[in-house]
Amino acid sequence: MLRIEHLTKSYGAKKAVDDLSLQINPGEICGFIGHNGAGKTTTIKCVCGILQFEEGEIYVSGHSVKKDPIACKRELAYIPDNPDLYEFLSGIKYLNFIADVFGIGEKERAERIHRYADLFELTSDLAQPISAYSHGMKQKLALISALIHNPKLIILDEPFVGLDPTASFKLKQTMREMCNEGAAIFFSTHVLEVAEKLCDKVAVIKRGRLIAFGTMEEIKGDESLESAFFELEEQNG
Amino acid sequence: MGSFRPVFYVTFRSLIATMFPRYRRSDPQSKRRVILYALLFAYVFITIVGGEAALFYSLAKSLGPAGYGWLYFALVGALVIALCIVGELFLTHAQLFAAKDNEQLLSLPVRPGVVLFARIASLLVLDYIFTLIVAAPAAVMWIAANSIGAAGAVFLVLAVIMLPLPAMGVSILIAWILSAVFSRLRGSNILKLLVYLLFFAAYFYVVSNLNEYIRTLISRGAEIAEAFRRGAFPLYHLGLAVTEGDAVSFFIFAVCALAPFVIMTALLSSRFLKIATTNRGARKVAYRQKRLKASGARTAFVKKELRLFFSIPAYILNGGLGALFSIVVAVLLVVRRDIVFQMFQTSPDALPFGAPTVAALMLCLFSALSLVSAASVSIEGNTLWIARSLPVSTYDILLAKVASHSLVCGVPTLIGAIICAVAFGSGIIGLLALIITPLALVVTMGFAGVVINLRHPRLDWVNPVQPVKQGAAVLISMLAGAALILVPGMLYVFLLHRIMDVDFMIFLTGVVYIGISILLAMHLKDKGARLYEGLGG
Numbered sequence: 001m002l003r004i005e006h007l008t009k010s011y012g013a014k015k016a017v018d019d020l021s022l023q024i025n026p027g028e029i030c031g032f033i034g035h036n037g038a039g040k041t042t043t044i045k046c047v048c049g050i051l052q053f054e055e056g057e058i059y060v061s062g063h064s065v066k067k068d069p070i071a072c073k074r075e076l077a078y079i080p081d082n083p084d085l086y087e088f089l090s091g092i093k094y095l096n097f098i099a100d101v102f103g104i105g106e107k108e109r110a111e112r113i114h115r116y117a118d119l120f121e122l123t124s125d126l127a128q129p130i131s132a133y134s135h136g137m138k139q140k141l142a143l144i145s146a147l148i149h150n151p152k153l154i155i156l157d158e159p160f161v162g163l164d165p166t167a168s169f170k171l172k173q174t175m176r177e178m179c180n181e182g183a184a185i186f187f188s189t190h191v192l193e194v195a196e197k198l199c200d201k202v203a204v205i206k207r208g209r210l211i212a213f214g215t216m217e218e219i220k221g222d223e224s225l226e227s228a229f230f231e232l233e234e235q236n237g
Numbered sequence: 238m239g240s241f242r243p244v245f246y247v248t249f250r251s252l253i254a255t256m257f258p259r260y261r262r263s264d265p266q267s268k269r270r271v272i273l274y275a276l277l278f279a280y281v282f283i284t285i286v287g288g289e290a291a292l293f294y295s296l297a298k299s300l301g302p303a304g305y306g307w308l309y310f311a312l313v314g315a316l317v318i319a320l321c322i323v324g325e326l327f328l329t330h331a332q333l334f335a336a337k338d339n340e341q342l343l344s345l346p347v348r349p350g351v352v353l354f355a356r357i358a359s360l361l362v363l364d365y366i367f368t369l370i371v372a373a374p375a376a377v378m379w380i381a382a383n384s385i386g387a388a389g390a391v392f393l394v395l396a397v398i399m400l401p402l403p404a405m406g407v408s409i410l411i412a413w414i415l416s417a418v419f420s421r422l423r424g425s426n427i428l429k430l431l432v433y434l435l436f437f438a439a440y441f442y443v444v445s446n447l448n449e450y451i452r453t454l455i456s457r458g459a460e461i462a463e464a465f466r467r468g469a470f471p472l473y474h475l476g477l478a479v480t481e482g483d484a485v486s487f488f489i490f491a492v493c494a495l496a497p498f499v500i501m502t503a504l505l506s507s508r509f510l511k512i513a514t515t516n517r518g519a520r521k522v523a524y525r526q527k528r529l530k531a532s533g534a535r536t537a538f539v540k541k542e543l544r545l546f547f548s549i550p551a552y553i554l555n556g557g558l559g560a561l562f563s564i565v566v567a568v569l570l571v572v573r574r575d576i577v578f579q580m581f582q583t584s585p586d587a588l589p590f591g592a593p594t595v596a597a598l599m600l601c602l603f604s605a606l607s608l609v610s611a612a613s614v615s616i617e618g619n620t621l622w623i624a625r626s627l628p629v630s631t632y633d634i635l636l637a638k639v640a641s642h643s644l645v646c647g648v649p650t651l652i653g654a655i656i657c658a659v660a661f662g663s664g665i666i667g668l669l670a671l672i673i674t675p676l677a678l679v680v681t682m683g684f685a686g687v688v689i690n691l692r693h694p695r696l697d698w699v700n701p702v703q704p705v706k707q708g709a710a711v712l713i714s715m716l717a718g719a720a721l722i723l724v725p726g727m728l729y730v731f732l733l734h735r736i737m738d739v740d741f742m743i744f745l746t747g748v749v750y751i752g753i754s755i756l757l758a759m760h761l762k763d764k765g766a767r768l769y770e771g772l773g774g
Contacts, residue, residue: 045622049625050625050626050773051773052771070628070630073626078622080622084618086544089541090522093544100533100536101537101538103533104531106530110526110528113529114526124524127523
């Protein structure tokens with residue numbers, strides 16, 4: 001579903017991501033962990049076609065992000081770490097805009113919007129302007145907008161920040177359900193306990209380089225993910 | 238005082254950031270931009286102060302010897318107060334009643350009163366700049382034409398220090414009322430726009446009639462002096478204090494100047510914490526499930542751009558003012574042609590061509606003022622990721638900006654052109670000149686604005702008014718618009734008037750605009766799209 005091959009992205013002289021390769025298959029949830037500034041967000045933005053990169057290739061459902069970015073974007077959904085949305089629109093108008101862009105039929109969009117809005121308890125606020133939303137409500141709206149086109153690949157940057165415990169629980173459930181239906185999920189997080197419980201695979205990045213990638217068992221063995229993470233960090237000094 | 242200084246520094250910096258472009262020392266482009274702005278400001282400053290000096294000199298020469306010296310300084314005082322209120326009313330509203338960083342500042346170990354007074358002090362600094370712009374040339378011109386005693390000079394300096402205070406008191410009162418109204422209304426953007434337009438119209442009206450006022454003042458000095466003495470007695474006493482060195486008069490003026498400021502700041506101080514921390518948002522809108530109308534991706538982007546434009550009053554005013562003028566002036570040209578000519582300080586007899594041609598030229602002039610697209614890339618700010626992560630081609634995203642610009646500015650231009658065409662009638666070439674050329678210029682400005690904004694983006698703004706008002710792209714687009722009018726105009730006046738009729742020249746210019754639009758569209762598809770994709774990374 002997602003294949004990253006030798007991705008390198010620099011900001012001036014500094015390599016933010018350096019020769020990173022990984023693969024995520026349909027039905028898998030992959031956690032992406034690393035310190036602040038390790039290169040997680042840059043990698044994610046490259047995958048989504050938001051940032052251009054110098055070297056390497058990224059494939060989404062077999063489509064190259066460089067050569068056919070629109071085909072890739074049709075397959076994926078992205079939620080950034082800070083959901084800055086169109087504050088001049090109401091929640092429902094924003095979701096309708098996203099549905100228009102993905103060409104979702106009127107019946108389908110209404111059904112999906114209300115299903116997910118009910119799930120995340122946002123229905124009663126849909127007519128409000130987004131400028132009146134709290135951080136958590138914006139995060140929920142961004143989640144709904146990401147789910148309404150049934151993406152095959154969902155990319156989330158720190159998705160649990162700002163969510164209340166109920167929404168957080170429901171998001172985890174939804175993530176698992178979508179993977180059971182064949183989607184793949186790639187998400188960054190600093191909450192290692194969540195990654196440990198939720199993920200099938202883990203990728204650990206440090207100073208732009210992937211220092212570990214594999215199934216959860218391969219990475220952590222008998223230890224906790226937290227202990228394994230610190231060990232990996234130390235080994236790669 | 239210890240905590241006042243850092244809070245004042247922060248509030249003043251944020252106030253300045255909303256008014257002037259940001260400057261990065263390491264960025265050579267930024268340095269060039271600062272030089273450009275400095276030259277522009279110097280030009281505007283010299284023009285304003287020069288105009289004022291001439292005006293004050295003629296007043297000082299006529300009012301001084303006639304024994305109405307006090308009226309001269311009363312008028313200066315009235316001008317200072319009016320300028321401070323008009324210049325700072327909306328800033329006062331934004332800083333005292335709608336500041337986004339109030340909660341952040343109040344979380345610091347600082348008394349709420351310190352935050353309030355730091356904000357008022359920041360506003361007063363700007364008020365003093367306005368005051369000096371008027372008072373300095375006024376004082377110099379008075380001294381050049383007449384004389385002033387030592388006590389009068391001292392009172393003049395003290396009056397200059399005090400004059401912004403009543404203006405601030407009045408600004409606080411009006412801003413407080415506006416804040417109460419805006420925060421409770423759903424369609425407050427329309428109301429804000431109307432208030433902006435009201436102030437703008439009043440300013441334009443006063444400026445266009447200034448010469449008339451001066452003539453009236455000089456011819457009916459005694460009558461006006463009497464009205465001032467009765468209706469604006471604090472200003473009468475200000476005049477007496479400066480011209481006659483009268484201490485009692487100064488005392489009366491000082492009490493009257495301080496009173497509104499002290500009363501309003503005391504009232505505001507007692508309620509500031511509540512104002513700063515209460516969320517008085519509009520009433521919650523209940524959601525009712527309705528049919529969700531589907532449209533294509535391109536249409537969705539155009540609709541999004543239009544909604545963004547109509548959500549920011551300053552954007553409507555700055556970007557769409559030309560379009561508004563197109564209809565207003567078209568109607569005036571038909572109904573009251575004399576007013577339009579008075580505005581441009583000319584007369585119908587002074588022009589060598591007929592009304593349809595004048596209408597075409599005016600519509601072109603207003604089309605050149607369409608600046609909607611010039612801020613359309615910058616205004617995306619932090620939300621740039623949305624469009625970039627969606628399955629739409631970059632060219633379509635950029636075309637949506639041109640399309641929304643063309644709709645916002647083109648429809649009023651077309652209405653204006655139709656009104657004029659029906660009212661004046663014209664030959665086929667004249668009709669083409671009247672309709673095609675202004676519309677073609679709107680589209681050209683749409684493409685040019687996006688191209689320029691892609692080269693001069695400003696995405697890291699705090700307040701959306703910043704890219705709309707201070708973006709380099711807006712300034713450059715204005716200059717480009719002027720060039721698009723001036724170059725063919727000069728070509729015709731100096732070269733082509735011998736070989737072609739003015740209507741044909743205007744029509745031909747429209748064809749050239751269409752050609753420029755095609756070239757800009759090609760540029761946008763290739764290089765423009767690459768620039769957009771490279772933004773923010």
